[in-house]
Amino acid sequence: MNNNIVITGEGIICAIGQDKQSVLDSLQHKHSGIGTMQLLNSCHKELPVGEVPLSNDDMRNQLGVRDTLINRTTLMGMLAVRQALEDAGIQCDTVKEKPIRVVLISGTTVAGMDITEDLFDQLSHSDAALQCLRYHSAGASTRLIAEYFDIFAEHTTISTACSSAANALMLGVRMLIAGEADVVVAGGAEALSLFHLNGFRSLMILDHEPCRPFDATRAGLNLGEGAAFLVMETEEGAKRRGITPHAYLTGYGNACDAFHQTASSDNGEGAYLAMTEALQMAGLKPSDIQYVNAHGTGTSNNDLSESMALKRVFGENMPLISSTKSFTGHTTSASGSIESVICLLALQHQFVPANLGWSQAIDGGIVPTLGEDHYHLEHVVCNSFGFGGNDTSLVFSLSRNDRLEIGNDAPRVIKELARVEITSEDQLAEIRDYVKPLEARRMGKIMKSSLLSSLKALRQAGIEQPDAIITGTALGCLENSELLLRQMVEEGETMLKPTYFMQSTHNTISSNIAIRLGCHGYNITYTQDQASFDWAMRDAELLLKSGKCKTVLVGCHDESTPFYRQLMQRLGYDEIPSVNSKAIVLSCGK
Amino acid sequence: MEELILDCNATLRPLVEELKEKIIEALNLEEMTPADIDADDALFGDGDGLGLDSIDALELIVLMEKEYGIKLANPAEGKEIFKSIRTIAEYVSSHRTK
Numbered sequence: 177m178n179n180n181i182v183i184t185g186e187g188i189i190c191a192i193g194q195d196k197q198s199v200l201d202s203l204q205h206k207h208s209g210i211g212t213m214q215l216l217n218s219c220h221k222e223l224p225v226g227e228v229p230l231s232n233d234d235m236r237n238q239l240g241v242r243d244t245l246i247n248r249t250t251l252m253g254m255l256a257v258r259q260a261l262e263d264a265g266i267q268c269d270t271v272k273e274k275p276i277r278v279v280l281i282s283g284t285t286v287a288g289m290d291i292t293e294d295l296f297d298q299l300s301h302s303d304a305a306l307q308c309l310r311y312h313s314a315g316a317s318t319r320l321i322a323e324y325f326d327i328f329a330e331h332t333t334i335s336t337a338c339s340s341a342a343n344a345l346m347l348g349v350r351m352l353i354a355g356e357a358d359v360v361v362a363g364g365a366e367a368l369s370l371f372h373l374n375g376f377r378s379l380m381i382l383d384h385e386p387c388r389p390f391d392a393t394r395a396g397l398n399l400g401e402g403a404a405f406l407v408m409e410t411e412e413g414a415k416r417r418g419i420t421p422h423a424y425l426t427g428y429g430n431a432c433d434a435f436h437q438t439a440s441s442d443n444g445e446g447a448y449l450a451m452t453e454a455l456q457m458a459g460l461k462p463s464d465i466q467y468v469n470a471h472g473t474g475t476s477n478n479d480l481s482e483s484m485a486l487k488r489v490f491g492e493n494m495p496l497i498s499s500t501k502s503f504t505g506h507t508t509s510a511s512g513s514i515e516s517v518i519c520l521l522a523l524q525h526q527f528v529p530a531n532l533g534w535s536q537a538i539d540g541g542i543v544p545t546l547g548e549d550h551y552h553l554e555h556v557v558c559n560s561f562g563f564g565g566n567d568t569s570l571v572f573s574l575s576r577n578d579r580l581e582i583g584n585d586a587p588r589v590i591k592e593l594a595r596v597e598i599t600s601e602d603q604l605a606e607i608r609d610y611v612k613p614l615e616a617r618r619m620g621k622i623m624k625s626s627l628l629s630s631l632k633a634l635r636q637a638g639i640e641q642p643d644a645i646i647t648g649t650a651l652g653c654l655e656n657s658e659l660l661l662r663q664m665v666e667e668g669e670t671m672l673k674p675t676y677f678m679q680s681t682h683n684t685i686s687s688n689i690a691i692r693l694g695c696h697g698y699n700i701t702y703t704q705d706q707a708s709f710d711w712a713m714r715d716a717e718l719l720l721k722s723g724k725c726k727t728v729l730v731g732c733h734d735e736s737t738p739f740y741r742q743l744m745q746r747l748g749y750d751e752i753p754s755v756n757s758k759a760i761v762l763s764c765g766k
Numbered sequence: 767m768e769e770l771i772l773d774c775n776a777t778l779r780p781l782v783e784e785l786k787e788k789i790i791e792a793l794n795l796e797e798m799t800p801a802d803i804d805a806d807d808a809l810f811g812d813g814d815g816l817g818l819d820s821i822d823a824l825e826l827i828v829l830m831e832k833e834y835g836i837k838l839a840n841p842a843e844g845k846e847i848f849k850s851i852r853t854i855a856e857y858v859s860s861h862r863t864k
Binding site: 437671 | 793794795796797798816817819820821824825827828831832840841
């Protein structure tokens, strides 16, 4: 069986362009999209951002979407998916006629936060404002994109913070190889929001000047926004459709740094493992890689840690390296797919994008490239690292991988070794048997219930460290997100608690467990409303059946607050538990 | 000289106690009381200290601004100031604007 996965279409919208051609022009002419804030309604105008210069109304007009509750993340996602489908020659009408299974996988975290934060102070009294909650979740954003095109057999959302879109692409490859999809449209979308602008500000990692990744004087990142989606299929599938592939996705690696929720380890262990795995899957040596599109955020911590990891992987064979966040800003959950499209443009047009703003090397850091107009590229690596140490590397190639190894197909029986459920706050006191009070100081309800249920399940199963941790959650750390929103509404955009923000991403749960266990294995978070758990289980089964893992910790964790329960009741939803955790340990044998 | 140091400690004592309470609250140090923290305990780093981390340091920066009107623009500035409750008290007493 030919398991080579090809890319046959790309769509992109970001600060440096609203389609592939304009992005290419900006990259080749070294025009950065980072500048003064024009659209985001923040008081922090001193912070440069990489905005898409279109209002929500502009985008709605382009798409013919009337519903004003459809948020910016979703609108940008629709624009990018539309371009990608067109590029791949997929016409929505023909998909409906022919039974091909097209799956949509999106990576996002912010989703509808821009509208929710705007209406937050009206939620308690306005039924009209309340409707925005139907559009709020990351899962809803993907569902809305899927509904707009009406060609997708299935859709799901991955939320691993800034590596979300890269993981969406990885899942796409895995589903295609497993035969669970004929065509995958995968990528990510993320709009700027006050929520995460202020969140990053509370972490003091936003530069007041245009960012300078890998420079000795770097002082943080600039946030950006955008969306990018790739159409992927098997080489045979593309051949059958008569489409010439643009490139191959030959390798991926997913690892967890398991170090800290908002900082990378000194030696970049997670990044090192992700890159090494990706190269191994692609059957490539470090010297086969000509270019790395680095995660390169411009923060003191990331750039040094990533430098260490790059040096460990490439040693004397250092390829050209640049961070194109110096063009787009850090587009967070969308960055993995935006930078993948940039890698594909580089491959197709044989040039290397610059690392803008660099002039002085970091002591012990890598030296990035200032760009090459003409350069022979055959294989490139794209790095995406997220909060919680969710690190992913992808390899794109112009040639197929003849060494591709896929786990053997011997049937494997999946066994459930343990299952622990937590359904009330009273049960959380037991966390004391596992975690010291000081270590639990920042853990909200969901962090305690997810950790406790997981540790108990692993103990029952007699397993110290699973090979993989897969989490499903509909809303992630709801309580902390609500606390940050409330603080922002009541006190304004200043002196916000960093603790609320660092624990507000969906993947905080899964990485908290990994950090606790020191587990560097595969780590991923699904968020697809009521189907979140099903997707987590499905991934666990895929992983076990592929032979890549022997034991997997699967969890589904959610929480609610009195305020949220009240809102959901008004919307007509059933009673939601205050805390609800389920942890399952699975293993497989032949 | 010794008398002077004692004197100085005495002036700082109310601020030290106030800081302990505020820090326990801001960092949500569950099950800890002011009596559990010595004014000279190392707050950060592994080993004997309290073992706080970079997020706690950011919380302390917020606390400095909110409670005492002290703005720290760079987390690195906090390193020396946040060594112990006593070093924080000394810094606050000489830099506070409210």
